[in-house]
Amino acid sequence: MPDAVQLAAFERTLPALNEAATWVSAVSFAAFALRGGARELRKLCYGELRARGFGAQAAQHLIKRVSDAYVALRAGTPGPPASLRRRKAEFTPVVFRPHAAHTYDDRCLSWNHDAQTVSIWTLDGRMRNVRFACSPSALKQLAAYRKGESDLVFRDGKWFLYATIDVPDPEVYEPADFIGVDRGIVNLATTSDGTNHQGRRLGRYRRWQAHKRAELQAKKTRSAKQRLKKRAKKEARHATHLNHKISKTVVAVAQRTGRGVALEELRGIRDRVTVPRDQRARLSSWPFHQLGAFLAYKCRRSGVPFVEVDPAHTSQRCPRCGRTERANRQTRDHFHCRRCGLAGPSDHVAGVNVRNRARSAWAFVNMPDPAPGPTG
Numbered sequence: 001m002p003d004a005v006q007l008a009a010f011e012r013t014l015p016a017l018n019e020a021a022t023w024v025s026a027v028s029f030a031a032f033a034l035r036g037g038a039r040e041l042r043k044l045c046y047g048e049l050r051a052r053g054f055g056a057q058a059a060q061h062l063i064k065r066v067s068d069a070y071v072a073l074r075a076g077t078p079g080p081p082a083s084l085r086r087r088k089a090e091f092t093p094v095v096f097r098p099h100a101a102h103t104y105d106d107r108c109l110s111w112n113h114d115a116q117t118v119s120i121w122t123l124d125g126r127m128r129n130v131r132f133a134c135s136p137s138a139l140k141q142l143a144a145y146r147k148g149e150s151d152l153v154f155r156d157g158k159w160f161l162y163a164t165i166d167v168p169d170p171e172v173y174e175p176a177d178f179i180g181v182d183r184g185i186v187n188l189a190t191t192s193d194g195t196n197h198q199g200r201r202l203g204r205y206r207r208w209q210a211h212k213r214a215e216l217q218a219k220k221t222r223s224a225k226q227r228l229k230k231r232a233k234k235e236a237r238h239a240t241h242l243n244h245k246i247s248k249t250v251v252a253v254a255q256r257t258g259r260g261v262a263l264e265e266l267r268g269i270r271d272r273v274t275v276p277r278d279q280r281a282r283l284s285s286w287p288f289h290q291l292g293a294f295l296a297y298k299c300r301r302s303g304v305p306f307v308e309v310d311p312a313h314t315s316q317r318c319p320r321c322g323r324t325e326r327a328n329r330q331t332r333d334h335f336h337c338r339r340c341g342l343a344g345p346s347d348h349v350a351g352v353n354v355r356n357r358a359r360s361a362w363a364f365v366n367m368p369d370p371a372p373g374p375t376g
Contacts, residue, residue, distance in 0.1 A: 001133055002131075002159060006127045007159075008124075009122040009124040009125075010122065010154075010159060012122070013122040013124070014099055014102060014154060015098040017102045018096040018097060018100050019096075019098070020052060020062055021065055021066055021096040022093075022094075024045045024049070024062055024063060024066045025069070025070075025093045025094045025096070026093045027044055027045055028044075028066055028067070029094070030093075038063055038067040041067060042060075045062075049063075053123055054123075055108070055121055057105065057107045057108050057121070058121060061104070061105070061108075064103075065102070073089060073094065099154040099155075101151040101153045102151065103150070104120065104149060104152060105150075109121070109161075111142070113139060116132055116133070116134075117129045117130055118130050120152070141165050142165065145165040145168075146164065147165065147166045148166075149164065150163045156233075167301070169300055170301075170302070172305050173258065175258065175260035175304075175305045175362065176257070176258045177257075178192075178305075178355045178358040178359060178362070179250060179254050179261050179355065180192035180262045180350075180351040180352060180353065180354030180356070181250060181261060181264075181351060182264065182315070182347050182351040183264065183288045184347055185203075186200065186332070187347050188242070188243075188291065189246050189250070190345070190348055191250060192348070192351040192354065193253070193351075195253075196347070197246045197249075202238070202239060205235070206235060239290070240290065242287075243287055243290050243291045243294050244294060246291060247291060247295045250295060251298040251302055254304050255303075259304075260304060260305030260306060260307060260358065260362070261295055261299050261304055261307070262306075262309055262354050262358030263292055263295060263296075263306070263307070263308050263309070263354065264309060264310075264311035264354055265311060266289070266292070266311055307361055307362060309354055309357040309358055309361055314350040315329055315335070315347070315349065315350040315353075316328050316329050318337040318339065318342050318349075319352045319353050319356060320337065320340050321339050321340040323338065323339040323340070331346075335349040
């Protein structure tokens with residue numbers, strides 16, 4: 001929450017830092033292509049950065065940012081060898097946006113938790129008593145567990161400091177049982193207890209948002225573009241809020257009843273599953289990965305056991321007799337076992353199968369070591 005003087009310093013400093021990072025990137029690419037390291041870059045760029053008015057630590061962080069960017073580029077997969085994305089990554093230097101985040105360590109940034117102010121380095125000198133706002137619980141965690149560096153971020157007209165905290169994990173208790181969670185599109189989450197968190201409202205909301213975006217895009221006016229920019233992240237925030245509510249409810253029930261949470265392991269599902277063209281946008285916007293991530297970190301924070309199991313045939317397998325057959329699920333919503341006659345909602349059956357697999361997985365992983373036999 002900077003005042004007018006501090007705001008002017010921030011608005012000058014962050015673009016200048018990123019412009020300098022782009023220059024360091026060009027030097028690194030010309031000299032080393034994608035192989036540059038921080039030590040070699042310091043010899044080439046440190047003196048020039050100091051001459052441009054950057055402090056010693058700011059210059060070191062600029063060089064490290066560029067070096068880390070090329071390390072990440074080498075470790076990543078930019079695409080197939082003949083793709084435009086691959087050629088762009090391999091034959092052009094990394095460019096930093098004018099308001100990309102910049103890293104500060106404790107030499108450039110100091111915190112006063114009682115007054116809720118920070119002292120931060122800028123090109124206009126050290127800016128002291130810059131006020132910041134956060135919730136009381138976040139302030140308590142910041143004071144107790146903050147470690148390492150922080151990032152200065154400009155987003156949607158506001159300034160943020162992203163601070164890293166290292167909260168110790170509580171001890172995971174021995175679960176009495178598990179709650180199996182089946183994720184889907186129509187029903188975002190269905191538990192083995194029969195609780196159903198439907199996604200129909202989210203689907204209607206997304207269709208309405210898509211309709212409004214199409215209307216505004218068709219106008220092609222300045223005010224329409226401003227409205228589009230204002231609404232850009234509204235849909236994502238709505239889905240995130242819904243996933244937080246679902247995951248919080250599931251973890252609270254598990255903690256209250258002394259059980260763990262079991263989930264299907266769905267990584268890479270978009271590469272494995274093919275859908276008709278008219279359903280691709282719906283599948284791509286399905287927030288299943290975010291829901292799983294929220295469940296995982298909330299379980300870890302609360303000491304609730306968390307298990308991911310094989311998702312194969314969870315909606316086609318009968319949890320009573322074990323028969324697995326596609327004909328057991330004749331429709332999307334209904335399950336009916338062809339052998340024993342067990343019937344019910346297919347998502348609930350899938351949640352029960354996830355729970356049963358979690359029981360077996362937990363028992364296998366936590367099986368006690370056999371006692372050593374007698375020695376001869």
